[in-house]
Amino acid sequence: MDAQPVTEPIMIKIEQVNKTFGEVGSGTIALQDITLDVAQGEFVSIVGPSGCGKSTLLRIIADLISPSSGSVSVLEKSPRQARLDRDYGFVFQSPTLLEWRSVLKNVELPLEVMHGAKAEWKTRALQMLEMVGLKDFQHHYPWQLSGGMQQRASIARALAFDPALLLMDEPFGALDEFTRERMNLELLNIWEKTHKTLVFVTHSIAEAVFLSSRVVVMTPRPGKIATVIPVDLPYPRTFETRESDRFFELVTQVRETLKEEFVGSGTLPLGGDV
């Protein structure tokens, strides 16, 4: 693998991870030989077509599922310990807001679950809502918000307990192109303000290149890492970044990698997400 040398301390270390759903041997191989390091403060995107195991990989990091073999460490701990220590915030593709709670109460949820000081819940939640521009909507119920606003609330919720790591699973996948591009800029803004480490799963090549400092390209059947492409576009990125030649070159580079893989393996990506 052409992993880049990283100078910052390592936050996530993935070594030789395999994941098979069903019986070993006869089951579906979702991930094969995944090795990847993510440094602190990095913005890493994992991009690939449906069925390449990118969501599975993210969920393994989050200890929402366990790998069949191999080892994963998050902040030099097991993923399970990292989860118990509430080291990461997870953002799902659907906003996953609890529909019986107001926006404010939704953002307070992790603080409630983690038994934070009750006096701080509201202040903290309001800070987060202010950051994502939803302060005026704190008393609304989820159904009263648009899809983009709901996803912003869900990001605010993931940040509410100030985890060092943010894991995002196609958070903008269900949004229209315009909303998505605006959300991309907002997310970069938040990332620059908070210095979180971000692992971002997407099936949009442009989104991956635009957002991240490194793009991990995965291919399906079985899911493995085809290549890791460092993105040398300077931060802060703007709308103009998308129009630069370098942006197009990088997008093309990712696309070519995916094309080669398909031609090489003689298969086309079919079937559902893993």
Added chain:
Amino acid sequence: MGVPVAAPAAVDATGVVPKRADGDNRWLAPVLVFVVVMLLWEAAVRLMQVPVFILPPPSAILSVFVADAGMLLLYGFNTFRQAIIGFAIGCSGGIVVAMITARSRTLSDVLVPFAVASNSVPIVALAPLAIVWFGIGEGSKIAIVALMCFFPTLVSGVRGLTAASAAEVELMRSYAASEWETFTKLRVPTALPYLFSAFKICSTLSMIGAIVAEFFGGSVKYLGVYIKTEANILHTTEAWSAIVVACLVGISFYLAIVLVERALMPWHISQRREE
């Protein structure tokens, strides 16, 4: 430096669910429960010397059931005949009114809340009145059953017939389909699941309606009258054996509806095997 991976996490977030126990095991637990409950019942009644007129042991009920089987089944059939005729009248009436109602948004907006309200009226209270209107014979029982079945079918029918999405209606329109075609090819199939859930409720309601209407009076050759009479003269075992018949008839009626549903809607989600 990597830390060895921990034991499997509690939540399999991808939704991959471990396979359920297969067909053979599915019946084991319920059968076990049945046997245990019967044994406990028998033992409790014998050990605590509960008087037979309060709660007879299952063995006594069974022996009375076997002895009176011919008579009980005849009574059961009589009651069932009222139930199914009332069911047919009530449900088809409900469907017809639903078809008319569903054609107009205003009409359904007005009528559906009214039908829902009627659903919350204890229709059995009308049983004595039905006797006045339709006589002490089968007519009054059929009328009550029909009325009990009418409103649930109407409500479900209107919901079902208006359940097709705007996109589906537009699709039919893009084919220049006639109203009749839209009705038979889109609205009716969409409404079927709703109707069948109403039919299932009504099959139960119809037996309840017939039996309760019989509580208000009628010939002794019907389950409701028989049960009430026997219970009043403390022939509890006889009454219980009649209840067994009522249960058997009721469950057969229900299962028959389920079978028809399976045959008519093999595509529906409720037919997919669990997990």
Added chain:
Amino acid sequence: MAKSLAIADSALSRQSTRNGNQVRRVVAFVAIVVILVVLWEGAKALFALPDYKLPHILSIFEALARPTPKGMTLWVLLGDTLYTGGEAVLGFVLGGVTGFLLAVLFVHVKPAERGLLPYVIASQTVPIIAIAPMIVVGIGRMGAPPWLAKSIIAAYLTFFPVTINVLRGLTSVHQDQLALMHSYAASKAQIFFKVRLPASVPFLFTALKISATASVIGAIIGELPVGSTRGLGVQLVIGSQYNTFNPGFLWATILMAALLGLVFYGIVALVERWVVRWRAPIRED
């Protein structure tokens, strides 16, 4: 979350159309009542129906105003209505709590679900209401207060919809909502109280609305057997016996039963509207 695409401001406009619907509904309701009255009196005149089959609407009110040894008929009937209502409410609470606890048990103890759920379902496909006379006689013989048997029958009719709907509610939680709680390393109790339980509340109310009616039916049926002395069921039996002499009375009793069912249902529906106010407005019907 398909409904969520609505923008925030539309909440207000929805509220106003909802009020518009309310007005239309009241108008429609009044219209239906007027139509019914016209049909009623029209049918009576047209087919020359005798009073014992269809009395004048006015004579129902006359029957209510008639004095009895125990006071005006209206107050007597109201007393019976409250008595039956009390039995129904007690049964409703009893059955509701039992049904709810059963659902919670089924969610957490799989063997219990496997062994018992088929019977819970089967219990409703059979007309076991036929058991009512036996319960009344049996419990009466054991010296229990007369209302207990009726409440037990009401409870029996109540528990099933609650169990089935709450079970559906508790298990219908979105996978990702559970994964979210898992990512917070939430305890089982937290998952139950913060996610499963609130998610099941709308389902609970669907059931409670059905149960409200069912419990009234149960209480009335429980009053039918010989030996009962109070309640609407008793008055129904009396009313049908004296229908030829006093046709308005049977109708008045039926009216009371209908009102009891409607009011009980209405109260549950109002509580639902208040408790589940976080929900997106759906077509109310």
